[in-house]
Amino acid sequence: MKAINTMKLQFEGRSVNESFSRVAVAAFAAQLDPTMDELADIKTAVSEAVTNCIVHAYRQRIGIIYISAGIYPDNRIVIKIKDRGCGIADVKKAMEPLYTTAPQEERAGLGFAVMQSLMDRVKVLSKEGKGTTVILERRLMGKEA
Amino acid sequence: MGVQIDLADKLCIARIIGDIDHHSAKEMREEIDNAVTRSGAKELELDFREVTFMDSSGIGLVMGRYKLMQETGGKLHLVNIAGHLKKVMMLAGLDRLAILDKPERPARTANEEGGKQHESDQHDETAV
Numbered sequence: 001m002k003a004i005n006t007m008k009l010q011f012e013g014r015s016v017n018e019s020f021s022r023v024a025v026a027a028f029a030a031q032l033d034p035t036m037d038e039l040a041d042i043k044t045a046v047s048e049a050v051t052n053c054i055v056h057a058y059r060q061r062i063g064i065i066y067i068s069a070g071i072y073p074d075n076r077i078v079i080k081i082k083d084r085g086c087g088i089a090d091v092k093k094a095m096e097p098l099y100t101t102a103p104q105e106e107r108a109g110l111g112f113a114v115m116q117s118l119m120d121r122v123k124v125l126s127k128e129g130k131g132t133t134v135i136l137e138r139r140l141m142g143k144e145a
Numbered sequence: 146m147g148v149q150i151d152l153a154d155k156l157c158i159a160r161i162i163g164d165i166d167h168h169s170a171k172e173m174r175e176e177i178d179n180a181v182t183r184s185g186a187k188e189l190e191l192d193f194r195e196v197t198f199m200d201s202s203g204i205g206l207v208m209g210r211y212k213l214m215q216e217t218g219g220k221l222h223l224v225n226i227a228g229h230l231k232k233v234m235m236l237a238g239l240d241r242l243a244i245l246d247k248p249e250r251p252a253r254t255a256n257e258e259g260g261k262q263h264e265s266d267q268h269d270e271t272a273v
Contacts, residue, residue: 015168019198040198040229047200051167106174106205107167110237114201117236 003070003078005031013054013065013083021067022046028069029077033142041118042077042138048111049081049134055102057085057132079136087128095124148173150180157186162195165203174206178213187219194225203230204237 007028011017022043029042046067053065066082088094095116100109115122121137146163159177163169181189189210196203207223214221226234234240 015166018166018168019164022198037229043198044200044229044233047166047198051200051202055167106170106202106209108201108204108208108237110201110204114233114236 001072003072005071007069009067010064013058013063015054018047018050021050032075032140034140038140045115045118045136048115052111053083057083076139082133084131087130088126088132089128091124091126148176152184155187157181157184158190160192164198166200167202170202170206189214190222192224193230199230199233207239
């Protein structure tokens with residue numbers, strides 16, 4: 001299926017940009033006429049993915065985060081969040097609830113669990129030393145539902 | 146954005162304002178921990194009425210404060226958890242850790258525009 005609308009965003013992986021990125025994606029999703037709950041779900045999932053880039057992928061440095069999103073005719077939004085950071089050695093393990101490599105920063109280890117529960121699909125592609133791409137997919141019922 | 150602290154006896158009320166994410170959580174937890182440690186409060190109430198967004202950083206914030214209160218034999222209450230925040234918290238099982246309930250006192254600041262439009266079903270009364 002071909003996207004009926006797409007957007008691309010790139011920004012520095014500074015924590016202050018976490019709110020910028022989730023609000024920007026929510027603004028793009030707004031054309032699907034989502035409910036407040038659906039918008040909150042999207043913002044939360046994006047926030048988790050972007051935070052992962054900042055906390056884990058780039059750690060002590062500022063790297064670039066790339067977001068692209070597409071809207072499909074069946075009211076689906078697909079959001080890709082990509083970094084060129086350290087990559088994840090064991091994606092399966094990283095996705096386990098409560099698993100975190102940053103407990104000292106009070107990271108709960110629930111980022112992927114939150115994404116999975118709020119989105120219809122979460123796909124993670126990662127290569128050590130190359131980076132990670134998280135693909136979030138959600139069909140919005142919108143206000144008519 | 147930030148935290149407003151109210152201290153009374155052994156009770157510390159922390160009203161969190163704005164978005165809770167990885168960026169804002171650090172400062173919030175420092176402010177809350179300072180207030181609790183300084184005052185020696187035995188009860189900590191986190192008020193989420195004015196929280197506009199929360200991701201799993203909020204879960205970390207609550208879990209960390211839960212540990213802090215446990216260490217001192219104190220209690221943690223979470224109040225005014227609106228729909229979306231509740232969803233994220235339930236997902237993490239926070240309803241089992243802390244007491245999610247209504248504020249026991251009327252809101253302290255009358256000058257705020259009447260607590261926005263929070264519905265009554267957003268006040269969860271599940272106690273542990």
